Amino acid sequence: MFAGAVGGLIGNPSDIVNIRMQNDKTLPKEQQRNYKHAIDGLIKITKDEGVSALLKGLGPNLVRGVLMTASQVVSYDLFKSFLVKNFEFDPTTKTTHFTSSLFAGLVATTVCSPADVLKTRIMSSSGSKQSAVGILMNAVKTEGVGFMFRGWTPAFIRLGPHTILTFIALEQLRKYRIGM
Template sequence: MSTQKKVQYPFWYGGASSMAACLVTHPLDLAKVRLQTASKRGQSLGSMVYQIITKEGFFKIYSGLTASLLRQGTYSTVRFGVYEFMKDSYVEKYQTAPSTMALLPMSMIAGGLGGLVGNPSDVVNIRMQNDSTLPMDQRRNYRNAFDGIIRIVREENVSSLFRGLGPNLIRGVLMTASQVVTYDIAKNFLVGTFGLDASKKSTHFSSSLLAGLVATTVCSPADVVKTRIMNAAGGQSPVEVLTTALKTEGPAFMFRGWLPSFIRLGPHTIVTFLVLEQLRKFKIGM
């Protein structure tokens, strides 16, 4: 058992797993962003997906995929990598598995660093996903994620790549703390209390489903606020964006799109951890 704990898995496992999940759940993420920024209320996730396909074309449900992949490749690589590194360092130093109270600050640090590194690609991601909803003269028409980053720097400034950084850092901290820590706790609980096999996919599925539910609930307010700020026109400050939203929609706007968020984040979390566990099992790239 102690030998297993000392295995040093590649830093990129978390990012690769999240990118694989992104390919599966991107259409749901696109619909979620559209719902969070839409002025019309009451629209469902299904109707939003249907509207995108019928009005814009089937392949438009993958609008902004390059930015979404780049985001996972930066944000998730850092947050998963740092979190696992800190856990391994803890085990090496204290010769015991970290407690929940130790895991929480580790995950918060990892999530904050991930949010910082992934912010530029997140700005491009949200803009590309929401571009088709803007009037023709306001559309950015980024060709891909890298084109978007270059144009933002040229046409606006470097600081625009870090729009919504505050909410994004908060979301990164909340997401990592609620997602990866919940997964670890749930997995240990299922194995220790119910005697489930830690190597079985059913155990990974159950643990990741619970992690997705917790993460969606905890992260919803920060996610909506972040999306609104990043998608706002260049002249609007974060305070103006929030003030306008509160006046016109009320505080409930922070939980807009909770169900589509869970429908998207649940499968994303499940696929991420299933792929991650398989990478560990077969020691890909080691």
């Protein structure tokens, strides 16, 4: 969980630039930021909004990092144990590792989706001083609870393979006792 929080902290500025660059073409011409590349985005944000703007959305990003790490690791171990005990999967095969990590990716995507949507809304805004709780309450009121799972499928398409590769690699490290 600590590693997830540290990752969220370190990656926050680049996450802001990434989100803004992805959303730029959806904005009216006069509101588009037109960052040339990530470094240009970091420079423009710092110059136009101040260094503190690079920490925008940090709270939800830290929560997301903690939730991501915890939900992946815990659910992977639970699914692996469940498959071994109830379906007689061999705990050493890649089939077991693949299946467990696929389910862990589903859990992690679902658990992290609300924090992901919230941090994206905060980071893509400029100049808004509304709190994360305020944004959350307004979105639930105007869009319903389902707004928290907007973009779930693309998030899983990205996170699913990442989770699978991570845990298959981890199991190989375990197998050969590398770093253990």
